[in-house]
Amino acid sequence: VGMILKRSQVGARPCRMCPWLCSPQVPRESLFHCGVLYEDSLHSPLRGQLELREDVRIYLEENYEQINVPVPQFGGSDPADIIHDFQRGLTAYHDLALDKCYVIELNTSVVMPPRSLWELLVNVKKGTYLPQTYLVQEEMVATEPVRDVEQLGAFIGRLCRGKDTYGLRRRRARPRISRREAGSCRRIRHFENTFVIETVICKTS
Known part of the structure; x- marks a missing residue:
């Protein structure tokens, strides 16, 4: 899938979730307030540990996840709303700084x-810490505009309705983005696994 893996020492704070989630019945919707401490040896090697916070909503019956990443404490990445729709096999990123949507095939890897x-976040809630892991960087390029967001399904359609929306394609693995290219790229850091992902979205060159 054209990813560049950056090894980092990553620790995690337990995710905190709403009290009603402790019910033994699996709820239709689950809300987790999460924070991860990690080191960024690529962009901020002297800052030590950085913190990434996000809210994760999981809809088990509808088979999709919605993630809200607020403005990061130390900058370097954009706030975003993200939807992973497993029924449609699509991921949508709403870059809140640009108010633009980007859509790509869901990367289940x-x-x-x-x-x-x-299950992972419930176990973290119980006091289990995320293991040491990788910071994964994936590079993408914006492609053609999406004219009809309703064709993307109800969840992504609702997220991207009324916004400029573009398709994305993944770049093949290659050397690091040049300084000139970096000026036309946006970064969104998020996690929906045991590691932090930095999604780099660049304009078509």
Whole structure:
């Protein structure tokens, strides 16, 4: 899938979730407030540990996940709303800084399905820490505009309705993005697995 793996020492704080989630019955919707501490040896090697926070909503019956990444404390990446729709096999990124949507085929090699992610976060809630892991960087290029977002399904259609929306394609693995290219790229850091993902979205060159 054209990813560049950056090894980092990553620790995690337990995810905190709403009290009603402790019910023994599996809820239709689950809300987790999560924070991960990690080191960024690529962009901020002198800052030590950074913190990434996000809210994760998991819809087990509808088989999709919605992630909200607020404005990061130390900058370097954009706030975003993300939907992983496992029924449609699509991922949508709404870059809140640009108010633009980007859509690509769901990458199931890095995104846990709703049931697995729910079980992971419940275990973290119980006091289990995420293991040391990788910071994964994936590079993407914006392609053609999407004229009709309703064809993307109800969940992504609702997220991207009224916004400029573009398709994405993944870049093949290659050397690091040049300084000139970096100026036309946006970064979104998020996690929906046991590692942090940095999604780099660049304009078509």
